[in-house]
Amino acid sequence: MSRLLRVIVGCVALFILAPIIVVVVASFSDTPSPEFPPRGLSLRWYAHALAETAFTDSAINSLWLASLATLIATPIALAAAYAIVRIPFPGRDGLQTFLLAPLVVPSIVIGLAVLLAFSGLGVRDVGLRLVGAHVLITFPYMVRTIIASLARIDAVTEEAALTLGASPLRAFWHVTLPLLRPGLIAGMVFAFIVSFDNVSLSLFLASAHTNTLPLAILNYAEYNFDPSVAAVSTMLIAASLAAALLLERLVGLRRVVGG
Amino acid sequence: MRRPRTALLLLLPAVILIVVVLVLPVGWLIRFSLFEGQSGVQAAGGLTLEHYSRALTDSFFLGIFGRTILMALIITVLAVALGYPLAHFMWKAPARWRGPLTILALSPLLVSIVVSSYGWIVLLGNRGTINSLLMWAGITSTPLRLMYSEFAIVVGLTHIVLPFMVLSILAALERIDPLLAEAAATLGADARRTLWHITLPLALPGIGAGTTIVFSIAISAYVTPAVLGPSGPNFITTLIYQQFTMLFEWPFGAALAALLLAVAMTVVFLYMRLLSRAGALGAGRHDARAGGRAGAQA
Known part of the structure; x- marks a missing residue:
């Protein structure tokens, strides 16, 4: 398969996955607002969510x-x-x-x-x-x-x-x-x-x-x-x-x- | 157990469900749109077509319809541009990649729209990923206004509708006789020529079907414009919502909803015509109406 097609499909895949990936990564951040890339990792927002x-x-x-x-x-x-x-x-x-x-x-x-x-x-x-x-x-x-x-x-x-x-x-x-x-x-x-x-x-x-x-x-x-x-x-x-x-x-x- | 009367009995619950929860309420909605006003939850006053004429002549409303249709067209074109390469890749990919690729292509549909909208907020916000990257790279010194814009609506909706385009195109590609490409190659056509003269023309019915279904999903989407779009009525659906929940103009809102329904049904009708012309029989025809996730999701 041509290299051009692979590159295009790679970009499409990135577009499809981008909003999903940032959500997953942001969920582990330890700052009070979601940041991508996060500055530190923590599970505190899971605890916070489950207590809400x-x-x-x-x-x-x-x-x-x-x-x-x-x-x-x-x-x-x-x-x-x-x-x-x-x-x-x-x-x-x-x-x-x-x-x-x-x-x-x-x-x-x-x-x-x-x-x-x-x-x-x-x-x-x-x-x-x-x-x-x-x-x-x-x-x-x-x-x-x-x-x-x-x-x-x-x-x-x-x-x-x-x-x-x-x-x-x-x-x-x-x-x-x-x-x-x-x-x-x-x-x-x-x-x-x-x-x-x-x-x-x-x-x-x-x-x-x-x-x-x-x-x-x-x-x-x-x-x-x-x-x-x-x-x-x-x-x-x-x-x-x-x-x-x-x-x-x-x-x-x-x-x-x-x- | 094979008699028509048994069939009737087996189908009865389904028919009752659709009549009670769909046909009757939609009839009620249309009836509501023909009354002058309302009192409480009931339509009131005389019968009139003024809500329809107001919707179709007032430049404010026409402006919103125009923007909605324009955005839906852009979304459809983007969906073809992004969806065709992915469908082509899935078609050519080895069998063991099929599963992961299918999950990839369908993931916008499987992940809750609320989740992906939130993802776009994180990506497109003033302090979001894209603006941070642009500012870090020195391309811009102040954040670009990407969120709460028509741009964000287009991005978010293109993401949502992409699976429908990919599935439509893939279905058409899979009906192509592999011997055709071989014959073209034997006759000396290179890959590009085969793509332009064999594959694309044969994929056209799939692109056509995908185009209509994607357009009808896009114009009836509510969540994406409401969450990612500029504030105020920015799309036909958010306009309808506003008429009902903030302005309490129920008959007028009902007329707008009836107009949206008419447009969506016309497009779906075109879609079914396209499919039957494409020669997709039986299974193809009910896959067809997949579109529904349309309303359901977006």
Whole structure:
């Protein structure tokens, strides 16, 4: 491969990684504001971040929200994906597009629309509208990953189970589901990330009492410039990297992200 | 288990979810935009199109739309310029590099947008890395204003959208028959000629698809302009947010949101047309709508 291409790709890689690297390095600095390169190394901002209730409380909210959204979206997506792949019915293509619609509507529009409609209709529960909106945006990613995985599993194995007298549910549970497991887990992991990282929906739907971690980071960073934000961010980067490696192993990152 | 009625039953929860949390609320939003005003959380007054005509004639708002579209275009061009070489490299790279390269290319998408925005603050701030370097090297004596500017929006958003461009182009490159390049080489074409006459033209559908999806992600991004951009409404999305949270002009804000939705949907429609023309069938077509992370992330 030509040297020019290597140099260009090196620069692109630097551009991609630069904001991530500076955050990680800044998190270990011992000065009251993040500096790159740092003057001294310390873990004090990690201690500071972990003692900051704005981060810990919202992190617990985010974990709950992402878990709930993923767990609710999973069976809905599984059922829908199964129907799309395995049962021929009229209008299948159109329906598939409809199922992926939450991906093409800008999330600031979804956030606003849900806020206006739910409050207009008297649904004031913050948890309910947050979970509803997060299920909506995580669900299409799961549908897509499950459809891609199901399409690669030969329907013949399931048919064999049916011929041998298994009920459709039993055949699905014992034959198709185990084969589907990597794709399903990958879809769930990615859905969890999408929900956990979401800002633009939560921005409209969360409240002062029910905050998510990304919102808490934004709020904190608006008034404080100490590196505890870098420390929290570094922990998030470590989690993202772990998730990326897991997804790459399970089914390949590209299939999950779509491309 | 293979009957259409079973399919209907299996699809019902998904359809209910989308109708209740997407179709109905978006309908509500559009309805809101057609009313003169509001009382409490309800739309009030008579029906009118004045919010739309105000949005589309007032020079202040038109100015913001224009800046948003201009920035989105610059971001798209930068994404092609940075994304093509990376996609080409990934395409040619040995199999064992594939995993790490994929993680590299997708990392802006996997790392929380809040985290990367913070990284840009550390890099671009007045006392940030880049200004420290420039001042240390004696290129400038006072820090350049890089943060809280349209420049910062462009940089931050280019970073966010890059994975979508790389994936689109890579998908097109992978559909190229390797025999074509071999044939070109046999016929005496050098690497540059093969790139210009074989690879690039065949990658064009991927570049086209990437361009539309990246543009639609860019114009509907909220976090990056809000965090990295100049203060005040600097982008269509921050303008919408301001109408709702600070000015409480809900019907007008709803009209702006409806306009943004219309533009985003038009671009996505173009994207799907481009993809089907590119001959990407089945799998390709639903990869297509990946764009979504669009709204979701940015």
